[in-house]
Amino acid sequence: MFKKLHITCDEATTICDKSQYKEASILDIIKLNIHFIGCKICRLYTKQNSKMTGLFKIKSLDCKGKTNCMTNADKDALKKQFEEIRK
Amino acid sequence: MLQKEITLNPDKWIDSYADYLFNYAVVRVNDSDLAKDLVQETFFAGLKSAKNFLGKSTERTWLVSILKRKVIDHYRKINSKKGQAEVRMNFYEDGENEGNWLEERVPQSWNNASEQAIENQELKTQLDVCIDKLPEKYGMVFRMKTIQEFETEEICKELDITASNLWVIVHRARTQLRKCMEDNWFNN
Incomplete structure (x- = not known):
């Protein structure tokens, strides 16, 4: 039973990454929490990983707020090439 | 009831779809x-x-499906240039230490003042620099998953990779970003 719940630091960090995207299963979260009992380093890793997620979230909100457009000059150049191909 | 058939109108493509594409x-x-x-x-x-x-x-859906293929082709080109697809995670792979932290990879403590400045513009700029330093395919998967918040399934379908492949890439990208931010911001 306990053997099944034992995970390595490698597996713990993978679960930690998945949990940052809310994609870790409940069993995975249990295994991770059991792992934390004996592993300070993974606890620190997870704490810092959550901070990184906060940073990425800010970046994500920034990016979603802006739309990338082609300049009119780029569109004109594209139209020109497009016309040539169609001839 | 007869459905109206959609026809193509290439004359309007650039004005109508260039920005979206x-x-x-x-x-x-x-x-x-x-x-x-x-x-x-x-x-x-x-x-x-x-x-x-x-x-x-x-028309737009059809053009997007063509563009999707172009993006996949580009992604595959990067993949073939830089070797085979990822097979498994090897972040901590090191003979008898396999599965454990290696000394040089143990996370360092971050100083509190820099943690509090999370909304700082300079911090965002540093993060951009770190993201730009990622290998191209890591950067692409990371941006789609973390910045654009696409579903795992959607990315896998679009880039023709498996879910475990995606998590390996995400993990490596996050690890590199952590290290980059640790060296250039948190412990600076």
């Missing part, structure tokens, strides 16, 4: 010049294969 591409490749090239190739390919258009989807 450009935005779609730039989010995925993070390079505006490359995105422009992909949009151009999409229009040319659309023109070439116009006879294959069945009229069952809108």
